[in-house]
Amino acid sequence: MSDDKPNIPPTARVKLDSDALLANWRALDLMSGAAKAGAAVKANAYGLGARNVVARLVAAGCTDFFVANWQEAQEIEDLTTGKAQVSVLNGVRAADLPFALRSPAKPVLNSLEQVQRWKSSGRSCDIMINSGMNRLGINVEDLDAGLFAGMAIDMVMSHLASADEDGPQNGEQLSRYNAALEIVTGKRASLANSAGIALGSNYHFDVTRPGLSLYGGIQRPDLDGVITQVAVPQAEIIQVRSLQAGDKLGYNAQYIAAEPHKVGILAMGYADGYLRGFSNNGMFMHDGYLLPVLGRVSMDLIAIDLAAAPYLQEGDWVDCEYDLEVASAQSGLSQYELITGLGNRLARDWT
Ligand SMILES: *Cc1c(COP(=O)(O)O)cnc(C)c1O
16 A cells, blocks of 8 residues: 555655746736637646646636647546646547547547548547648648538647747748638637747737746747746755865766865756756756756766855755756757656655
């Protein structure tokens, strides 16, 4: 019985800020103008925990959730049924039908084959238009209003490939999507992801689909000051040691002390998603003091410089610099990789 297992205190965790999550959703909803913001909660809500995220957003009034597959829809079914709609972005395979036909969630139909597969069910669905990303979706040239006769289409959607940039692709996709809406009509239209919301009202339609920015990601300057950090990894110092000048630290001696100083060894590593791109680049913090990562990140351990806060001891906890823009610049990883990569070994601690 899991209830009988002793409670072992974790040595590393992700602190998750409910207020920041809700403030981000409300800010994105407001920025969506006349459209209503839904929430992309695929990949376990970008690694933060789908059930915890969905329960909070449902309570705040979010009524549209986007998951990648039917397992993810099942995972939140009890939280959403009767309160919110769930769209399954990867569509419906023949193998999904036994579950999909009983599920309150609806598929996003991505091909003519999927349209045929779903049509006879008479059940609700969304339609994905390929407006130029060439990932999933039906090409505009292949559309014909007759194909959808009698179908219960909720959202006609498309997805922006480069909403975080100012190139011509956004406008190209917008006009192709608008052309598609002349042919297929649903109850609602939906185009914008997080960055797309910042592109302005032409991109808003009826429903927006933010993911990354709900969780603190900022990919356009317009979202600076609007979006706040949600996830802060924290780790315990499990050993403090004093290095002498010339001492080598960690695998392959990628740090060599130039002078005597203290280092703290943290119980977190690349197996927790803090990847080796942070070696000699990452930053931890305590009370405003900066504690740089020294040497290579190991699988389960990280060394940090305690020179700025030599009072720190074994058993003390430090915060990881995980502002997604900053951590992305430090590590070379995308903000998406950083947030979805946080490992299962880290306890999730909602405040
Ligand atoms: C992941 C996803 C989103 C959310 O994108 P963000 O860039 O994380 O805001 C929206 N729509 C679709 C189709 C997606 O796959």
